Amino acid sequence: MNATASTIDIKHRVRRRARLALLLRESAARAFRWIAIGFGSLVIIAGAVLTPLPGHVGLPLLVIGLMIVLRYSFQARKTFIRWQKRHPKLVFPIRRLMRREPEVLLVVWQQMLRTEKLVLRRARWRLLKKTRKRVKKYVARKMAKA
Numbered sequence: 400m401n402a403t404a405s406t407i408d409i410k411h412r413v414r415r416r417a418r419l420a421l422l423l424r425e426s427a428a429r430a431f432r433w434i435a436i437g438f439g440s441l442v443i444i445a446g447a448v449l450t451p452l453p454g455h456v457g458l459p460l461l462v463i464g465l466m467i468v469l470r471y472s473f474q475a476r477k478t479f480i481r482w483q484k485r486h487p488k489l490v491f492p493i494r495r496l497m498r499r500e501p502e503v504l505l506v507v508w509q510q511m512l513r514t515e516k517l518v519l520r521r522a523r524w525r526l527l528k529k530t531r532k533r534v535k536k537y538v539a540r541k542m543a544k545a
Contacts, residue, residue, distance in 0.1 A: 432471045439467030462496045469497075 442464030450457030483490040492506045
């Protein structure tokens, strides 16, 4: 009877330690998640503050902060998906920058064209579009000769 009582006692201790370890792991994961969300929010705020300043620091910071927050916050993911459905043209460049291999130059070029179209309403004043077409023709001619 004594041997079976000691084995039962050992099993209870092992189960209690396993439950305690699980509880500690879950608590640590939850704390890490909250810290990551807070850090991502701070990076987003820093990016928002630096975006209007000269230099291209703000947008990458915004994207990095958004990636951190979206990775660890379920509510932020839901909100982002809702924004994506409502405003696809606004969110699409951000999604392209958040991919594993972001197409940074293409996103910058697309945003420059959109900004030019927004600022310069007349098509004949838009230089970027004309320049792109000229460069495309020039490259096609060079490729045909080679």
